[in-house]
Amino acid sequence: MHMSSQPSPVLGHLASNVRRLRQESGLSQLALAERAGISRRTVIALEAGEANIGLASLDHVADALGTNFTDLVKAPSTPQTEIDEILWRGQSADSSATLLGSAPASTEAQLWVWRLAPGDRYDAEPDPGGWHEIVLVTAGRVRIERRDGTVDLTAGQRAIYPSDQPYSYVAPGDQPAEFARIVTS
Incomplete structure (x- = not known):
């Protein structure tokens, strides 16, 4: 974490x-x-x-x-729809990932809100096979570097991809990046 x-x-x-x-x-x-x-x-x-x-x-x-x-x-008494826990912090105090909630999927679905300070990055380990991500940029620019290619997204753009590969989120430029991330399995 x-x-x-x-x-x-x-x-x-x-x-x-x-x-x-x-x-x-x-x-x-x-x-x-x-x-x-x-x-x-x-x-x-x-x-x-x-x-x-x-x-x-x-x-x-x-x-x-x-x-x-x-x-x-999560805390045992917290409903899956109301988690709201910060689970990752970047090098900058302005970078974080917050798990907002989870809903059933074949195994699980998670909703996250991410914020990356300019120049910060998160390098992910591959998820188990069958997991996917949906990323929707809400502010700034996000570069997603994956084994199967790199994509640059701006506010309103999205990417959907299997996350059973190495991938990174990067905030290029001089503005913070904000995005919603849904993880499913």
Whole structure:
């Protein structure tokens, strides 16, 4: 999630959810790490609320625990339609990604609002096979660099693509970029 070093409620939710789900599944920390394709040290950090993990890796952890990304990061009492949690911060304080909610799809659908400061970028790990993204730029310019090509978008333009490939969001130029992102599986 690459959160700031300041305490974060979402890290607390993540820590307790991972620990609870791992224990309910009868998995050791090592077994969870192996299933999710991450290190045991990362599992320990997740359960301690000291995570520094990519968003796609959290998808793998959720899958290994038999749950979905949203249930892994939200407070247990929060409805899926009202999450409103900042899950990524960029190098600039003006860059962030906020998960607004989730709706059922074959597995899950997520709605995000992203803001990138000029020159900032987010480099994503590939999502699991079958995941797709819909990006709608609401302000500024966004460059999406993907293995299958790069696209530059301005306000009102969109891109739809499979996200099971490396991709990056970049805010080129000297203006902030804002976009809505829907992720489906």
